[in-house]
Amino acid sequence: GAGVSQSPRYKVAKRGQDVALRCDPISGHVSLFWYQQALGQGPEFLTYFQNEAQLDKSGLPSDRFFAERPEGSVSTLKIQRTQQEDSAVYLCASSLGALGGALSWFFGPGTRLTVL
Amino acid sequence: AQKVTQAQTEISVVEKEDVTLDCVYETRDTTYYLFWYKQPPSGELVFLIRRNSFDEQNEISGRYSWNFQKSTSSFNFTITASQVVDSAVYFCALSEKDNYGQNFVFGPGTRLSVLP
Numbered sequence: 001g002a003g004v005s006q007s008p009r010y011k012v013a014k015r016g017q018d019v020a021l022r023c024d025p026i027s028g029h030v031s032l033f034w035y036q037q038a039l040g041q042g043p044e045f046l047t048y049f050q051n052e053a054q055l056d057k058s059g060l061p062s063d064r065f066f067a068e069r070p071e072g073s074v075s076t077l078k079i080q081r082t083q084q085e086d087s088a089v090y091l092c093a094s095s096l097g098a099l100g101g102a103l104s105w106f107f108g109p110g111t112r113l114t115v116l
Numbered sequence: 117a118q119k120v121t122q123a124q125t126e127i128s129v130v131e132k133e134d135v136t137l138d139c140v141y142e143t144r145d146t147t148y149y150l151f152w153y154k155q156p157p158s159g160e161l162v163f164l165i166r167r168n169s170f171d172e173q174n175e176i177s178g179r180y181s182w183n184f185q186k187s188t189s190s191f192n193f194t195i196t197a198s199q200v201v202d203s204a205v206y207f208c209a210l211s212e213k214d215n216y217g218q219n220f221v222f223g224p225g226t227r228l229s230v231l232p
Contacts (some may be wrong), residue, residue: 015143033220042207042222043161084153089158089159107161 003028004094004108012114013082021077021111025094029106034067036092037110043091049075050098057083082115090114117142120210120223129198136194139208145169150184150191151209155225161207167191198230214230219227 005024009069013019025032031050035043036059045059060067064083068077079086087109096104119142129135141150152164165175165183177183179196195202205227211220 002173038223042209042224046224089162102210105163107163110159112159 003018004092004106004107006090006092006108008111009109010037010112010114012116014116016081017115018078018080019082019113020029020084021079021090021113023075023092023094023108024079025073025092026056026096027107028072029096030072030098031095032069033093033095033105034091036061037089037091039088046077046090048107079113082113084115087113117147118145118210118212118221120208120221122206122208122223124225125224126225126227130231131200132197134194134196134199135228135230136175136185136192137206137208137228139191139193139223141189141191141208141210143210143212145212147212149211150192151211152182152193153207153209153222154204155207156204164193173219189230195228198228200230203228203230 004026007022011019033048034046036046037043047054047067048056049058049069052069059064066078066107077090089112091110092108093105121140123138127135147203148169154162154164159192165182172184172186174184181194191208203223207225208223209220
């Protein structure tokens with residue numbers, strides 16, 4: 001596709017349930033980010049991939065959060081045993097380049113997760 | 117540590133009015149990048165502009181203009197002759213050099229409502 005896509009767009013989970021959020025970056029983009037955006041706030045960094053390598057996962061809030069990008073393209077963010085505080089929009093962004101500076105980031109539409 | 121402040125939580129204007137969105141940042145780096153993103157109700161973050169710290173020239177793009185003042189650590193965004201389609205949340209963001217997205221910090225956002 002022409003842009004970054006994410007699925008599902010909306011997810012409702014019961015507390016304790018595991019969820020998996022998918023990101024399809026722009027084809028050929030080396031860098032991929034996940035951000036968490038709580039209601040009424042700006043996005044906050046979760047993790048960064050350069051191709052299949054997860055180079056920074058310091059933003060993941062707990063060990064219940066896990067992200068992977070096994071073939072250097074599609075990425076999945078998995079949240080185990082969801083809690084109400086996990087309710088947020090999860091944004092994915094990709095960039096052609098491999099360096100920081102976020103020079104040309106393209107964001108997906110996000111997945112809105114609601115944990116009941 | 118870097119920080120972005122957007123003091124205006126919400127702004128309402130009537131169509132055709134000019135409006136300025138404020139952004140103040142903090143960083144210890146001498147090389148950094150500043151961004152503005154628009155987030156319409158659809159949820160995607162739409163890139164508007166990127167400036168590096170060595171380029172203090174103001175920029176105009178159609179009805180949009182940006183005023184970068186290093187002396188006051190501000191990067192304000194003005195929409196001239198606002199339109200209803202400008203209604204969105206606007207985020208200012210800061211990225212320091214040579215680091216991954218952990219250093220791509222967003223402000224809390226300003227919700228702009230343009231009334232017909």
